Each structure stands twice: as C-alpha cells, then as structure tokens.
Amino acid sequence: MAKFLTNREENYAQWYNDLVIKADLAENSAVRGCMVIKPYGYAIWEKIQAQLDKMFKATGHVNAYFPLFIPKSFFSKEAKHVEGFAKECAIVTHYRLKNDENGKGIIVDPTAKLEEELIIRPTSETIIWNSYKNWIQSYRDLPILINQWANVVRWEMRTRLFLRTAEFLWQEGHTAHATREEAIEETQKMINVYADFAENFMALPVIKGYKSENERFAGAIDTYAIEALMQDGKALQAGTSHFLGQNFAKAFDVQFTDKTGKLDYVWATSWGLSTRMIGALIMAHSDNNGLVLPPRLAPIQVVIIPIYKNAGQMDSISAVAKKLKADLEAKGISVKFDDRDNNKPGWKFAEYELKGVPVRLALGPRDIENNTVEVARRDTLEKEIVQMDKILTHVLLLLEEIQNNIYKKALEFRKENTFKVDTWDEFVRILDNPGGFILAHWDGTIETEEKIKEETKATIRCIPFDSPDEDGKCIYSGKPSKRRALFARSY
RNA sequence: CGGGGUGUAGCGCAGCCCGGUUAGCGCAUCUGGUUUGGGACCAGAGGGUCGCAGGUUCGAAUCCUGCCACCCCGACCA
DSSP states (O other), X not given: OOTTSOOTTTOHHHHHXXXXXXXXXXXXXXXXXXXXXXXXXXXXXXXXXXXXXXXXHHTTOEEOOOOSEEEHHHHTTSHHHHHHHGGGOOEEEEOXXXXXXXXXXXXXXXXXXXXXXXXXXXXXXXXXXXXHHHHOSBGGGOOEEEEEEEEXXXXXXXXXXXXXXXXXXXXXXXXXXXXXXXXXXXXHHHHHHHHHHHHHTSOOOOEEEEOOGGGSOTTOSEEEXXXXXXXXXXXXXXXXXXXXXXXXXXXXXXXXXXXXXXXXXXXXXXXXXXXXXXXXXXXHHOBTTBXXXXXXXXXXXXXXXXXOSSHHHHHHHHHHHHHHHHHHHHTTOOEEEXXXXXXXXXXXXXXXXXXXOXXXXXXXXXXXXXXXXXXXXXXXXXXXXXXXXXHHHHHHHHHHHHHHHHHHHHHHHHHHTEEEOOSHHHHHHHHHTTOOEEEEEOXXXXXXXXXXHHHHOOEXXXXXXXXXXXXXXXXXXXXXXXXXXXXXXXX
C-alpha cells in the first residue's frame, strides 16, 4: 500500500524520519538542529498540552512565565547544574546589528557588547529560584506550585526530529516546599501524573523508577523517570521528575521562617515533559502504512470520505455526510469531511492511513441506497459495513476499543521484550538480538555502570519502583546486589 | 571535533570521469477534458543565480583552488 515509506523492518531510523516528513508532522528548518513543527504535528502537541495542563491544575498547580534569558552568573550558582549544561548552551553576547562599512550586508555591532552574557535557557531552575528568593519569607508563602509552558535550547551535537532538537517545546514544573517529605511527595505525585498520562492518553505503557546517580538531572538529589520501550527495542525516557533537595535554595539563598520561628532553606522539585513525547507516540504505535494515533490524542478522530461519480451523487452523499459529521461532533468527536475534488478516494484512504486517523468512514452511492456506512479502523486496517442508525454508538465504542487495543499491543510487545538476565553472556547477546528491556542485578557503583555502558552501549534506564528485594550477584562485577535495575540501549 | 557523503526547478534525482546546441527526467503546480468503492489518464503550460567566490579555457553544471551549508557514522544529551 504505502510504498512511500521506508520499510520499518529494513531501516527503522529511516522509517521514522520518512514518517515524520510524509505525515506532515514536522520538517528540518533553515536553522541547524531546529525543526519546524507543522500544523498537524502541532495539533498533536496542543492535545498533549491540553490534557497535561488539565492534570496539573487538578493537582493544584498554576501556570506562569519566566524569561528566555538567564544571566550567566545565575547559571553558575549551582555547581553540578552548570557542569551538566555548560557544554550545550547558546549564549547571547550582543544586542545590536549595523550595516557593514564595506557595504556587504549586516554585522554584529562590536560596541553593543553586553556587560554580562545571557544564556538562552536550557532549563529554568536558576531564573525561577532567583525569583522565588523574593517571593518566599515564611512557611505561609509555601508551597509554590508553578508550571511553565516554554521553549528551551540545548545545543545538541546530533539532532533528530522530535527526539532531539536544539530547540524544543516542553513544560517545566518548579515547586517550593516547607519540608523534605512534602517535596518528595510532590516528586512522586508528578511522576505518577506523567505515567497516568502516558498510559491512558498516549496508550504508552511505561516503567516508573529511580535514575542511577550517573543518569540523574544535574543538580538533583533524586530523579524519577518513566521509561518506554520503542518498537526497535530501544528505550525512550518519556518524562522526569526531580527531587532537588535544598540545592537550589542554598544556591539562591532562599530561606523561610517555619512555624517554630526557625530559619531553614526551602525544599524544591522540578519536572518536565517535552515534544519528544510526539517521537515516542510515533515510534511506539506506527507501522509500514504510516502513523497510528491513539484516539484520545488524534487531532482528527474520524474522517468521512465521499465516493461519487458525478455532482448529483455528491449532493446526496454530502447531505448525509454533513449530518453524520454534526451528529458525531455533538458527541465530542473531532470529524473531518474530506470533500475535496482533487483526489480520488483511494488516494484519500492512503493519505489518512499515513496520518494515523483512527476511524475512516466511506460513503458511496451503494451506502446511500442501503442506508449504510463503510467503517475502517486504522490500528488493524479492518473494514466493515455498518447500518446508518447504529453508526454513532458504533464509532464511539470503536474509538474506545482502538485506544485500548493499541495500549494492549504496546504492553504485549514490552512483555515479550523484557528479559530477566543473570549472566553477562546472555546480557550481551540479548542486547544485540532482540534488544529490549533487561532486568539484571547491578552492584550499585558508577564504575560498573560506566563499564557496562562502554562495552555494550546499554545504560541503566531506571531502578523500577516495583522491583522487588532479592539477593543476587551483579551481572558485571559479581558483587552482591539486592535489587534488579532496568537496562537498555536508549534514545 | 574525527571519518564518510551530498549540494542542479517546490520535492526526489540524472548529467560531471571524457568541457561544446536552447541543462534533462519523475513527482508536484496551472489550464482543458475524461475519470472517481484502495495512491487515475490524456493534451498543453509555467517554473533554473547548476551552493558561494575565484581561476583555467574561444567556451565551465562539467576541470582546478578556497569557502559555506546540510546529511550519515562516532564522542554529549530530554
């Protein structure tokens, strides 16, 4: 059918790239490493935003906005934090251009040099905590539960549409608390919100766990993550929530008076989820015919395609289609009636399969005569004929079923590609074929983790929250271990 | 930053080795007509600083020099 895509089995990376372009989600821009998110791709992001925003507000958070620029001096206040981001910063040094004296275009005006350089935010902890310093004096000012929807810049050496771009869109939550316990509770709450969102809206099963010290966010005491498995057996970090302890409060001198009148530093968390999620969505569900979108995040949930030979037929089909569209919309479903005359039905079928529209309804003269609709579902590509009077409930149920089915399929895939491994040989062998998640014992040291990474490119994705206590031996060093970690090669 | 590759119409490419009519093909676009239940067909039309700057030559997309950009493979990362 869709011979326009590279085969997923032949070249997974190329398939992914083709799909992003052909489905009209995004394209490379004139700026190195930065993408243009096209309307269809952005519509998915808007759906993600709308749902997450609702969930953040339901858990007591509010939105605010902080500057894109961060003074260099702010950045260096938390030692680990700078170290982590220093190598991928874009820096503003001047504020004016002028005409070149030799008449050759425009140049940076050397007299317009900034006193202090500005960093384009790679993340906003520093600029936000600088503000929190002024906002917090007493325990009565706490907690602060703020989220920001923003763009950030990380000057990555190699980029890939959605998965890693030099500029990306995300949300970052930054909260301030009076006690350690409350901050930890917040960190956990938000990783649960992310997992809930991933599983119930993206139809993406995830594993929640702790990051190893090596993989932790720069400046965090503890990082929790949700990890998902892609169809090529590689892992993708889909969201992170950090317990920052008092690190940033100390760096920015944010103290408060508690109920007993004692002065203490504020406890912090931060948590983020980015446009990378769209990459996860694509890689987790799609096939050789194109995207497969979960109904709850699909910009178009149902497309209606007319099949006709002449204007007379089109008139009667159009009347039925418009009524059907209105009825479905009244049930809260987003519907597109594609009555463009410049493409044949076959072309449209292929087009909407490529774009992952969950349900397709075809209406032709036969259907008008028999009072029926042809219903096709994107996830299985099955077609059936449904009586017009049953179509509303049928579509509603079908959308739910597709949502559940693609989740089940992804979960099944993850189960089949998660392995408990106890020997080094097996570990190496499984990583190469078939790949996937590997649960193995690890001695808990950074040295071992790095050796494993060097030799196999596999990293510890997380130590799953639900990983049970059990005695074992580290797969690499043979030293005793009490718990299994989750390993994989990752994006 | 190291290794490899590519820049020719909106997109994908051929031409370059071996210099020589008006730079070609497919897709897309526009016009007209026939079509329409799984990516239609015919006829016609428009669209080019051949990445940039020099050089060699009677003549350069083609040869030489320099530069720039992008892509792929490694080291960094959500």
